[in-house]
Amino acid sequence: MKFGVIRFPGTCDDVDAQLAAQRVAKAELLWYRDRDLKDVDAVVVPGGFSYGDYLRAGAIARFAPVMESVIEFAQEGGLVLGICNGFQILCECGLLPGALLVNDHLKFVFRQVTLDVVDRNTPFTRNCPPTLSIPVKHTTGRYFSPEPVQVVLRYAAGENPNGSQDDIAGVVNNAGNVFGLMPHPEHAVDPLTGSVDGLSIFESIEAAVAERMWVA
Amino acid sequence: MRARVLIRPKAGILDPQGQAVERALPALGFSGVSAVHVGRLVELDVDDATQLPAMCERLLANPLIEDYEIIENA
Numbered sequence: 585m586k587f588g589v590i591r592f593p594g595t596c597d598d599v600d601a602q603l604a605a606q607r608v609a610k611a612e613l614l615w616y617r618d619r620d621l622k623d624v625d626a627v628v629v630p631g632g633f634s635y636g637d638y639l640r641a642g643a644i645a646r647f648a649p650v651m652e653s654v655i656e657f658a659q660e661g662g663l664v665l666g667i668c669n670g671f672q673i674l675c676e677c678g679l680l681p682g683a684l685l686v687n688d689h690l691k692f693v694f695r696q697v698t699l700d701v702v703d704r705n706t707p708f709t710r711n712c713p714p715t716l717s718i719p720v721k722h723t724t725g726r727y728f729s730p731e732p733v734q735v736v737l738r739y740a741a742g743e744n745p746n747g748s749q750d751d752i753a754g755v756v757n758n759a760g761n762v763f764g765l766m767p768h769p770e771h772a773v774d775p776l777t778g779s780v781d782g783l784s785i786f787e788s789i790e791a792a793v794a795e796r797m798w799v800a
Numbered sequence: 801m802r803a804r805v806l807i808r809p810k811a812g813i814l815d816p817q818g819q820a821v822e823r824a825l826p827a828l829g830f831s832g833v834s835a836v837h838v839g840r841l842v843e844l845d846v847d848d849a850t851q852l853p854a855m856c857e858r859l860l861a862n863p864l865i866e867d868y869e870i871i872e873n874a
Contacts, residue, residue, distance in 0.1 A: 728813065
């Protein structure tokens, strides 16, 4: 199985995401100007500051050539994981419901958070333990949706770092094949940095693809 | 044509920037200030002003969280 990790101008977590994915499968970078997804089995839209977060976080990246292919890939059932800025991009392009707003306290937040995995029946969380310890680092992470959404991850009680509606940290689309989250699982894959819980998300995707339940 | 687009946070959605400005003004001695909201201003020259609403819907604003107002011949 092979992951594809997108690199936009301004992306900074692409290599960490690639290294994390490479712990469970193959993974290569996908250039934002290319429409070719190189036959990957799952796409990761990583964190960072695509296009400098100009206008709104993710607003311009959604129109990059590679996103046309990602949208098509998702519509055909391919697995797409959006982390932080990737989550913002997936919301902006309509693959996920809702939007991310500036944190209620207006400050950049960088800390380890505990997450409740409230839905472990997704291809992204099937191998996850009931709670995860994963870092967040963002200024624009306050999730908002006027419509009900399928919540997968919530910040544990008292740990909401940004004022997100209903403590929402991660959501899936109705079809269940597109997942976005603000915390960074790719930064929690080595004991050196305090937690390996993030790995379970990459392992879940690998297992789902191995069963060919979610292959585009 | 010169146009101006005003983009505001939708009513009812928490606007922490507006709140921060509202708290800062009294600290400088300005009193009687309330309901402060902070948005964005986009100025642009356009050949075809009928395209402005589509530009707002697709890029300049996020209609889920923002309202926009188009001022033509600005």
